[in-house]
Amino acid sequence: MTGAESLIVLPTYNEAESLRGVLARIRVAVPDADVLIVDDASPDGTGRIADELAAGDPGVRVLHRPAKDGLGSAYLAGFALAAAEGYRFVVELDADGSHDPGELPTMIALASDEGADLVIGSRWVAGGTVVNWPWLRRAISRSGNRYARWMLRSRLQDLTAGFRVYRTAVLAGLDGAVVSSHGYCFQVELAWRIERRGRRIIEHPIAFVERATGRSKMHAGIVGEALWRVTAWGVALRSGRAVPGEAP
Ligand SMILES: Nc1nc2c(ncn2[C@@H]2O[C@H](COP(=O)(O)OP(=O)(O)OP(=O)(O)O)[C@@H](O)[C@H]2O)c(=O)[nH]1
Numbered sequence: 001m002t003g004a005e006s007l008i009v010l011p012t013y014n015e016a017e018s019l020r021g022v023l024a025r026i027r028v029a030v031p032d033a034d035v036l037i038v039d040d041a042s043p044d045g046t047g048r049i050a051d052e053l054a055a056g057d058p059g060v061r062v063l064h065r066p067a068k069d070g071l072g073s074a075y076l077a078g079f080a081l082a083a084a085e086g087y088r089f090v091v092e093l094d095a096d097g098s099h100d101p102g103e104l105p106t107m108i109a110l111a112s113d114e115g116a117d118l119v120i121g122s123r124w125v126a127g128g129t130v131v132n133w134p135w136l137r138r139a140i141s142r143s144g145n146r147y148a149r150w151m152l153r154s155r156l157q158d159l160t161a162g163f164r165v166y167r168t169a170v171l172a173g174l175d176g177a178v179v180s181s182h183g184y185c186f187q188v189e190l191a192w193r194i195e196r197r198g199r200r201i202i203e204h205p206i207a208f209v210e211r212a213t214g215r216s217k218m219h220a221g222i223v224g225e226a227l228w229r230v231t232a233w234g235v236a237l238r239s240g241r242a243v244p245g246e247a248p
């Protein structure tokens with residue numbers, strides 16, 4: 001801990017080719033922020049690279065977990081550390097180069113100066129875009145977001161986005177007992193629960209760039225998880241039953 005206000009959590013699983021470049025871009029964009037790499041024993045040696053990077057930079061730490069346990073739980077571990085150490089803001093950022101750290105000064109300012117509790121780097125608001133995605137991927141993201149928005153009665157355009165700045169205090173109580181999804185659905189669930197608590201959310205337009213190296217961990221199971229959970233929550237909302245994880 002260096003007295004920084006922001007902790008950037010970088011989950012990694014087999015990102016050996018991109019991690020150095022992403023960290024270098026973070027250092028240029030937000031030199032004052034601290035970084036926590038959460039690596040799940042990546043077979044490609046990402047964890048070793050992370051240790052090397054941390055050895056040369058007092059603002060970088062690595063949390064090694066023994067096995068792949070999903071994006072959601074990696075972030076929850078990072079959020080817990082941010083809360084325990086008193087960081088004001090905690091940042092979600094993919095380690096595959098899809099998210100431009102150059103947006104972070106603006107996104108953090110929206111939280112610290114404009115009072116947003118959550119800033120979402122959004123592809124689907126005016127000014128946002130996706131670079132190098134095939135039409136199918138684009139269609140899944142767009143229609144999935146439209147469905148979730150309608151089902152969950154949300155006003156957010158990009159519920160699945162993984163580039164975010166949270167005021168650490170808004171995450172209090174949103175731990176593994178409440179937020180139980182893993183892939184995309186983790187992002188949907190967290191944004192939606194924060195929205196339902198009446199917190200201030202700003203969607204900041206970003207250009208999302210498809211990863212140039214490594215392999216996506218997206219698969220049909222992740223889309224399936226999101227579909228059935230969003231549907232179940234939407235049904236609970238409409239039937240007047242308590243939403244799982246919320247007090248009736
Ligand atoms: N620690 C950890 N990191 C993960 C895990 N699964 C994915 N990640 C990381 O989470 C980030 C997002 O994962 P991606 O594979 O890019 O998935 P995605 O962004 O949803 O999908 P694409 O858009 O296809 O790239 C990347 O930095 C991954 O390395 C996991 O189980 N554990």
Ligand SMILES: [Mg+2]
Nearest residue numbers: 094096098211
């Ligand atoms: Mg990605």
